[in-house]
Amino acid sequence: MRIEHKSWNDPVLVATVAPLALAMVAFFLIPLLMTAVLTFQTTQYYRLVWTWDLKIWTEVFSKPHYWTIMMRTVTMALVCVVLTVLIAFPAAYALATRLKTFKTQIQILIIFAFLTDAVLKTFGWILILDKNGVANWLLMHVGFPPEMLNLLFTPAGTMIGMVYNLVAYPMFTIYLSLVRIDRDLILAAYDAGASRIRTFFEVTLPLSRPGLYSGAVLVFVLSLGAFLEPKVLGGGTSPLASELIRQSFETRVNWPLGAALTVVLIAIGALMLAACAAFALRRTSSTGRPA
Amino acid sequence: MKKGTADISSNIGAMKRRSVLKGMGGLGLGLAAASSGFLASRRGAAAAESLNYMCWEGYNAPNIIEPFQKAKDVTVSIDLITDSAGGFAKLAAGASRDFDLVSSDSPWIQRMGPAGFCRYIEEADFADQFAEFYPQFRAPFEPLAFEGKATGLPTRWGWVGPTVNTKFDKLETWSSYAPVFDSAYKDKICLLDWGDWPIMPLALYAGVNPYEELDAAALEEVRKVLRAAFKNTRAIVADLAVAQKGLIDGSFRALIGGGTYATSALRMKGHDYIQSIVPEPKNGLKQGIIWMEATGLIDNGKNSQIAADFLKYIVSPEVAKQLAITDATCNLVPNSKAEALFSEAEKKALQMDYMWTAWDNSQFHTVAPNIDDMLAIWQEELAAR
Numbered sequence: 153m154r155i156e157h158k159s160w161n162d163p164v165l166v167a168t169v170a171p172l173a174l175a176m177v178a179f180f181l182i183p184l185l186m187t188a189v190l191t192f193q194t195t196q197y198y199r200l201v202w203t204w205d206l207k208i209w210t211e212v213f214s215k216p217h218y219w220t221i222m223m224r225t226v227t228m229a230l231v232c233v234v235l236t237v238l239i240a241f242p243a244a245y246a247l248a249t250r251l252k253t254f255k256t257q258i259q260i261l262i263i264f265a266f267l268t269d270a271v272l273k274t275f276g277w278i279l280i281l282d283k284n285g286v287a288n289w290l291l292m293h294v295g296f297p298p299e300m301l302n303l304l305f306t307p308a309g310t311m312i313g314m315v316y317n318l319v320a321y322p323m324f325t326i327y328l329s330l331v332r333i334d335r336d337l338i339l340a341a342y343d344a345g346a347s348r349i350r351t352f353f354e355v356t357l358p359l360s361r362p363g364l365y366s367g368a369v370l371v372f373v374l375s376l377g378a379f380l381e382p383k384v385l386g387g388g389t390s391p392l393a394s395e396l397i398r399q400s401f402e403t404r405v406n407w408p409l410g411a412a413l414t415v416v417l418i419a420i421g422a423l424m425l426a427a428c429a430a431f432a433l434r435r436t437s438s439t440g441r442p443a
Numbered sequence: 444m445k446k447g448t449a450d451i452s453s454n455i456g457a458m459k460r461r462s463v464l465k466g467m468g469g470l471g472l473g474l475a476a477a478s479s480g481f482l483a484s485r486r487g488a489a490a491a492e493s494l495n496y497m498c499w500e501g502y503n504a505p506n507i508i509e510p511f512q513k514a515k516d517v518t519v520s521i522d523l524i525t526d527s528a529g530g531f532a533k534l535a536a537g538a539s540r541d542f543d544l545v546s547s548d549s550p551w552i553q554r555m556g557p558a559g560f561c562r563y564i565e566e567a568d569f570a571d572q573f574a575e576f577y578p579q580f581r582a583p584f585e586p587l588a589f590e591g592k593a594t595g596l597p598t599r600w601g602w603v604g605p606t607v608n609t610k611f612d613k614l615e616t617w618s619s620y621a622p623v624f625d626s627a628y629k630d631k632i633c634l635l636d637w638g639d640w641p642i643m644p645l646a647l648y649a650g651v652n653p654y655e656e657l658d659a660a661a662l663e664e665v666r667k668v669l670r671a672a673f674k675n676t677r678a679i680v681a682d683l684a685v686a687q688k689g690l691i692d693g694s695f696r697a698l699i700g701g702g703t704y705a706t707s708a709l710r711m712k713g714h715d716y717i718q719s720i721v722p723e724p725k726n727g728l729k730q731g732i733i734w735m736e737a738t739g740l741i742d743n744g745k746n747s748q749i750a751a752d753f754l755k756y757i758v759s760p761e762v763a764k765q766l767a768i769t770d771a772t773c774n775l776v777p778n779s780k781a782e783a784l785f786s787e788a789e790k791k792a793l794q795m796d797y798m799w800t801a802w803d804n805s806q807f808h809t810v811a812p813n814i815d816d817m818l819a820i821w822q823e824e825l826a827a828r
Contacts, residue, residue, distance in 0.1 A: 197557060198528075199535045217826035278685060283694050305678035388636060388679025391825050402529040403638045404818050 184418075190411035198405045208408040218396065218413060225393040226420060228307070229375035232314045236371045237364060239315065240322035244363075245356075247323075248330035266320040274313050274380045281309055281385065305387025313381035318374055322367025329363025330356070365432060369425060376421045393417045490518040492749050497522045497530055497538075498546035499736065501769040502598075502757070511756050517749050527551045528638060534560060534741065542741045543750040546598055546757070549586055550810045552737040556589025562740035563592040564754070572596060572758050579802065580777040586809050587737055595739030596758050599766060599774040601703030602801040603644055603732040603808070604721040611693050618723045620648040620730065623672050623699060630677040633686050633695040640734075641679075641700030642817050643808065645672050647730050648722075654806055657813040665817055669824045672699075679825070683771075690717060702734065703794065707773035710792035718794065721801045731805030736774075760784060767793065 158165045194203045212218055247258060265273075280286045281304040292298050303309045333356060341351040379394040386392075393413065401410035494517050496502075503521045512519055524530035527548040534542065539560035545552070555561035566573065566582040573582045580597050587594050605617040612622075622628045623645070634641045639653075642665070646653040649668035651661045673679075677695065680686045687709055689695035698705050706719040721731030738757055740750050756762055763776040764784040775793055785793070794801075811817070 198532055198554065199558065215823070217823040220826045275685075278688075282692075284692050305680075383681055384685065387677065388634070388673075388825060389828060391828070396822065396826075399818070399822060402526045402532070404815055404822075405528045405532040405535075406815070407532070 187411045187414055190408055191415055193408045195406055195408060200407060208412045211409065212412050212416065218416070221391055221396050222393055222416060222420060224390065225376060225378075225417070226424065228311065228314070228378070228390065228392060229372050231311060232318060232375040232378075233368045233371045235311070235315045236319045236322050237326075237368055239319050240326055240367060241360075241364070244323050244327035244330055248327055262320055262323060270317050270380055273317060274384045277309070277313050277316070277385055278304060281312065304385060305389055307386065307390040310378075310382045310386040310390045310392075313385045314375055314378050317381065318371045321370040321374070322364070325363040325367035325370065326360055327363070329360040333359045365428075369428070372424070373421060376417060491516045492747075493518045493520060494544070494747065494749055494753060495520050495522070495542045496544055496546075496753070497524060497534070497542050498738075499524060499527075500771055501766060502546045502738075504765065504769055507757070507762055507765055511753060515749055515752060519753075526638070531555075531558075534558075539741050540743050543743060543745065543747050544738060544740050544753060546736060546738040548808075549595075549597065549735040549737040550808065552595040552739040553587055553589055553810055555739055555741070556592070556594045560742050561589070561594045562742040562746070562750075563589075563594060564596065564740060564751075566593055568751070569593075569596065569755065572755055575758075575760065575780045576777045577779045586735065586807050587739075595737040596754060597777040598736050598738045598757060598763070599776055600733060600735040601707070601774050602719065602721055602798075602805055603640060603700065603702035603704075603734055604719055604730070604801070604805075606690065606698040606701055606706050606717065606719045608690050608693060608696065609716045609718055611696055614718060614720055617697060617720060619725065620644060620699070620722055622697065623648075624675055626675070628696060629675050631694075631696040632672070632676045633689055633698050634672065634676050634679045635683075635686055635698060635700035635705065636679045636681040637700055639811065639814055639818065642669065642821055643732055643806075643811070644699060644730065645669060646817070647728055647732070647806065648725065650726060650728060652728060652806070653811050653813070653817065654809055655812070657816070662813065662816055662820065666820045666824065669821060670827075673824055673828050702732070703774060704734070704772055707793050708769075708771060710794070711768065711773050711789070715791065720797070721804045724804060729804050729806050731801055732808050733802060733805045734808045735777075 160166065190200075191208055192204050192206070194201050194205065194207055247255060251258060278285070281301070282288075283299045283302060283304070285304070287301050287303075288299055291300050303312065337355055337359070338351055341355050342348075346354060377394050378392055379398070382390050382392045383395060397410050397413045397417070400406050400413055490512065492515070496519050498521065500523055503523060508519050508521070511517070522542070524533075524547065528551065530545065530547055531551045531554060534545065534555070535558055545555075556563070569582075573580075573584075576597070582593065583591075584593065584597065587597065605620065605622075607614060607617050616622060623632050643653050645668045646665045649664045651657065651664050651668075653665070657665070678689070680689075683701070683705060686695065686698050686701065686705060690698055690705075691709070691714060701719075703719045706717055709717045724730060738754055740754060757766065758776075758778055760778050760780040761784065763778040763781040767774055767776045767781065767785070768789060773789075773792060775795070775798060782790075782795070785795070790796070
């Protein structure tokens, strides 16, 4: 493959990149900058006062409960990443290798579930997880004691909702990686005497890493902003960062505080992603294989 | 063989996709043509004036808005709010220039006065409306006054107290908020996550009047009572339907922080065993809270007569009756003449036989000086849950 080196003096390149760059500046960088600027202001009688001081940042760094919620958010996001990948990988693997006959139908079903409004899906879980819900009804009918499951309004309930709403993302990215694996490589491994398990860990898993990583990143970023699931299924037992930010903006009408917490959440997310990217790069350079 | 099958199926799939896409294209063109025709007809029917109205759900009901639009040849553009504070913040951030009037919780209408974007109403201009109100709401109506001037008119009201399913609990049990902290009720209580609404009754139970200026000791009492309530609470729920479902099936024995706003619609649908009551005064401190929604005019420089006319319209007996009974919630209205328009079933659903008992045993929900401190405590204690 020939790599063509282009110069920024090339007007075609500039014209191609400019619309996207302008859109990014207008709709991402400027709002982000405005959010950062907002954190140095204060509110007085529910109105923004341009003061340029560090009052809000002092509050953010002196009140431990903000950090408790931030850490809980990151922990929940990481657990969600692990669970979604654990569920998505076998499903995507089966779809790519074993269920070829019904592949289209299954993909359509997954797309329908993916496109169904998250509000509907999340509220639907109430009917399943409630003490008097479908799950307990089924368990009771197979001989378990009544109201055995008590998952609604618990952190576990929140996690079930998050995993359910987000599992389609890694399922698709992993599936796309798996179908692009050259089947000859797998056959070569078998010819060389590798068992099915060894072939999976030596060939399939490393080559599916791009899909695995991109799915994990998508789930992590979306989990950091999870709002519906803790609100509807958590019942106040697992307040996460988005609810804290909403409360600050809306209920307390403290926009600088909401902006500061937003900046903190974005910074935590970006730092964690940077650390993961660095880890992946190190792994690539040490193994010589693409991560 | 398998590969061949896959090819055939993919060809069939492609054909199907193409025909589906063609069909969708046709449908899209049809919709575009239809919508352009619709827009054209809308433009042709454009009204002479327009009114920008920020309000809670219920105020925007077609049976309320459409007759006014027709009678006054005006287009009413609605901006629904889901949070009174959020609506106020939007106005304070500059949207007050775009709106003519707003219907929200009464403290946020009163706050428009000091915030500088209230178009005060002359009580003399609304004398006929005040005359129709119950005596408790007549001018000069202190909860909506700022520096002696009226910031709006009351439009709906009710009370906040324990909401109880009488199939499971006797009402007498809830003559105090004590069961909220009783281990016998562990994981059977639901707090409604509606801003300051659940905080105020619990503060009152702790012996703190949240509508007065609070010192550090009083705020510490609020913290203690919230912490104790959180320990015993099964869920803190923002969605009314979820809370109501739990109350009906008995998984919640009581809702705290919703009062009649959470009750009347259920009672209207036949669940008359659900009731909101007001606890007995404790150590001389009234434990109930009267909440009220109000509608105020916004000073946007237009001095719109149509906006003032709408204010008179929204509190008129017939409209007040419609505003009282909506799909989502049912509430009392301040217009005494509207009472005659309610059926006996509606009066029962609204607990009208109890309303003045509730009034007499309640504080009025006004601007609380330390509300931000209390909301911050709520956030902190919630984080520690």
